[in-house]
Amino acid sequence: MQQTKPNKRRIYCLHGKRSLxxxxxxEVVASFETPEKDRLNIIIRAYNDGITFRYEFPEGKGNFTVTDELTSYVVPDSAVRWLQKFDLSNENIYNKMNADEEQRNWSYPALFQATDSSCWYLVHEADVNRDYCATKLSNLNKKNSYKVTLPGAHEGEGEALxxxxxxxxxxxxxxILGQLSDIVESTWWKMYPPHQSLKILTGSNRDSFHGTIGRITTAPGIIKQLRNLQI
Structure with a gap:
């Protein structure tokens, strides 16, 4: 485990919630090594209103096909959740569920409310580029475990893996963690990668996050709160 270090960035934006x-x-980096000296890093960044992490193979050469990712988010059965059934268009309706009522594939972002009703958390991904694929969440194997899942062979164009x-x-x-206002106002996750900031601010990442607001049709009270917060 490397020593914790600060990570700070500033960008000016033409679009979005704030100009600056x-x-x-x-940030801390946890390093792992196999008996063959192959290294894997997990880069972890903690914010006041969230946490993000990524995997890194810092050494080596060659091309490899990724067949699975084992990242999973374990959610308490008592958590209220707003989830969108997976669809390639990412334009389905968000449904409110009071427990793990259904097992299937789900789209991002996924919104959960803890037993303590003041605490919310939203699961998403960022800095998806041509070096990897966009993913989905799946609790098919275990009801309360939402696993990061790679595309199926029939989903999208080209090679799935x-x-x-x-x-x-x-x-x-x-x-992203905190009160509902913290989630709506949060912008740090949109700053990945820094050299593509304008694309992030105007592209599909923005749509997938804010599209949640318009599609949680089963919770009018929540819609009102979100709309008030985004002004």
Whole structure:
């Protein structure tokens, strides 16, 4: 485990909630090594309103096909959740569920409310580029465990499974935490990667997050809160 270090960024934006966005976190890198001296890093950043992590193969050469990712989010049975059934268009309706009522594939983002009703958390991904694939969540194997799942062979165009070239870093796995206002106002996760800031602010990442507001049709009270917060 490396020593914790600060990670700060500032970018000016033409679109979005703020013209100046600040990104301030504490970062730590956990390193693992096989008997053959192959290294894997997990880069973890903690914010006041969330946490993000990614995987890194910092050394080596060659191309490899990724066949699975084992990242999973275990959610208490008592958590209320707003989830969208997986669809390639990412335009399905969000449904409110009071427990693990259904097992299937789900789209991002996924919104959960803890037993303590003041605490919310939203699961998403960031910095998805041509070096990897977009993913989905699945609790098919275990009701309360939402696993990051790669595309199926019939989903999308081209090869479903990603081919990576070492050295390599994965997309960020994102969890935004806090009150509902903290989640809506949060901007740090949109600053990945910094050299594509304008694309992030105007592209599909923005749509997938804010699209949640319009599609949680089974919870009018929540819609009102979200709409008030986004003004």
């Amino acid at each position: 966005r600040k990104n301030s976190a504490n 990603p081919t990576i070239s070492l050295p390599w870093k994965s997309p960020w796995r994102v969890i």
